[in-house]
Amino acid sequence: MTSGATPHNDHDPATAPAPATRTVLLRGGDVHSPADPFATAMVVERGHIAWVGSEGAADAFAQGVDEVVDLDGALVTPAFTDAHVHTTSAGLALTGLDLTRAASLTEALDLVRAHAERRPADRVLLGHGWDAARWPERRAPHREELDRATGGRPLYLSRIDVHSAVVTTTLLDQVTGIRGTAGFREGEPLTRDAHHAVRAAAFAAVTPAQREEAQRTALRHAASLGIGSVHECGGPEISSPEDFTGLLALAGAEPGPRVFGYWADRDLELARRLGAVGAAGDLFVDGALGSHTACLHAPYADAAHTGTGYLDASAVADHVAACTEAGLQAGFHAIGDAAIGSVVEGVRAAAEKVGLARIRAARHRVEHAEMMTPETIAAFAELGLTASVQPAFDANWGGEDGMYADRLGAERARTLNPFAAMLKAGVPLAFGSDAPVTDLDPWGTVRAAAFHRTPEHRISVRAAFTAHTRGGWRALGRDDAGVLVPGAPADYAVWRTSELVVQAPDDRVARWSTDPRSGTPGLPDLTPGEDLPVCLATVVGGHEVFVRDRD
Missing domain, CATH: 3.10.310.70 (Diaminopimelate Epimerase; Chain A, domain 1)
Structure with a gap:
């Protein structure tokens, strides 16, 4: 945990089973780890990473472990976190x-x-x-x-x-x-x-049995895709307290992805009682572009209005200040440029009240943040706001003939989801799907960011991968997870993949990679048209939560 950060879940959360007690050696593959750029082996002990290194050094551990797993050339990476x-x-x-x-x-x-x-x-x-x-x-x-x-x-x-x-x-x-x-x-x-x-x-009208079946199905599907944790975005206008607490209870009782719950409500005491890590998520400042409810400065290209605003800057300021004082994350759903402007104005006002350092330490977040401008990008960086974004939105609705161009006109549509500019400015990114809005599809999400329909917004595969693994943990206030290094939680996935590739350090889209190893092997080729990696196993806290049928 970074010094001064609000202590959100600084231990293994109650929404996942207790860490495993067995010691396991994985060897004979490729381990994606900053501890050793060319690691081929890893030791997991008591639910945490104990060691990462070379095949030769792994021999010293082989006799003292409970199990040896032959990776047979597979790739091991941190498990993905879906942040929405x-x-x-x-x-x-x-x-x-x-x-x-x-x-x-x-x-x-x-x-x-x-x-x-x-x-x-x-x-x-x-x-x-x-x-x-x-x-x-x-x-x-x-x-x-x-x-x-x-x-x-x-x-x-x-x-x-x-x-x-x-x-x-x-x-x-x-x-x-x-x-x-x-x-x-x-x-x-x-x-x-x-x-x-x-x-x-x-x-x-959904019965408790139907609801539990749906939750279990979604979590099992997530595990089958190498997703080790999800940020559940609930709230009074989205689900119900029973739905929210039922999901947290299910995640705590059965092996599966960790579930961190955000409750989008200005009632902070209710959020605490429900077990939420923040009064955040889809606390709506506006709606969505497809439904003509995102709040804009200028009218839609295909409708004679500017959308809908639900919270103004004053309401944002009050909520952010109250959450900061209470030690909770605040957060908002904001898509249109006017809505994002209201968030920035409100957070700045809260910073004047409680202090900028406390605002930054709390790591408040904004969901979607699509219509960013250079001014709001700079403000996000200044205020320490995490942008919880969904690259599949651009893949689905971007481009010259996509829905965004219909709603906004081609010129405005080209400004949406400017991931490269956000990373360059130092805005923390956490990737998610907004499922069911888009599919749970982590490697597809990484590819969507790396091959953004607007070329100047593209980021490196490594930066996108980091945003979809470590970025989700950092959005929770934790800097010790989402990466395979000694001491980190043993949340990882094993993949069958195409040949690992080197992304040249001088590649234009590599410049904003957050991984200093941007010239070393370690991630698959995600070129459109290429097959995406196939998940062979997902492990959370040392527990196998998914294993693909070898047949």
Whole structure:
């Protein structure tokens, strides 16, 4: 822990089983470690890394361990940390109706119809992932179409960004006064308060057994991808206290990824009682670009308004000051340039009240932070704000003909997600997926950052990998994890991968690598079109939480 940092989880958290007691030697592979750039072996003892080194030196340990693992040339890396996940929703998408790959409105309606037929006993049908911007019809499903597809049953269907939804008449009628609520416009997707109300009604119908099944499914899937920890972003407008505490209890009782819970609420005592590490995460300052609810300085290119602001700078300042005084992380969801500006203004005001050093030490965070400017980038660095970002957003919606260009125009769209400029300025990055908004896919996330659709925003594979491993731990206030060095937690993954490559130190995108070994081997080729690494095993605290079937 860095001296002066707020002590967030400075021990193994209650949301993972106790560390393993066995001693294991791994040898005969490639170990990605700054302790030895060419390490081929590693010793794990009592849930921590005990030693990293060469194959020859490993012989001295072979007789004194409980198990020797032959890596057979595999790559060992720190396990990934996904810094922004909605675990239950991600699990429901994996087990239920997922429209993220529907190529048209017609196909989406066919999938809704088939799902309704498969799930006759569900009290409410749940689905996620429609994106009219990618459909030839260029419109959301109408309520009457959904009524016919479901036979009139309750259905909640969230847009890909989870900031708007379409529902059936039966579900809409369950929410008293919904038609007079902000965000309700007849014939259009629900946003703002109307969306929050129908989402609450829909998820209230999910049984505890369904919820636990979804959480377990999501965590097992994460483990199968080499993810060793997730930051759960819950809150009163996103899930429920029962969902949040149930997830933390499940993660503490069963082997799997560590779960660090953020509760997006200005009620600090409630956040503490729920076991949250911060009153942060999706505490909304604005919405999302796809739903026209991100808060902008200038109007949207395809709508005559500037989006929606939920918190102003004064509210931000009050929350940041209160969290700093209480020893909790604060954090906000902010996507549009006006929303990010409100966060910066508010955090600066809080710094004037409680002191800049305390603000920086607390490592407050901002989720998404897409429409950054040179001024707000400099402010993030000055204030010590961590940017919890999702490179897959650019992969999915960036580019000259993507959704961002539709919403903002090509010129503004090209400024989004400027990872290189943020790293150059010293802004800490933590990578995540925002699952189910985008898939849990850590190597795909690293590749998306390294091959950003706007070339000047690209960063090195090594810098991206660091943001998706060590960056997530640093966002929690811990500097001793997310890296394979003696004393660090034994959270690692084993990979079958293509030949490891050298990234030339003079490569333009390597300049902002946070890894000083940027000229040495150690990470796979992630060139688009190349196969991504396959996870063979994931270990958390020395416990195997995933092992691929060797058959």
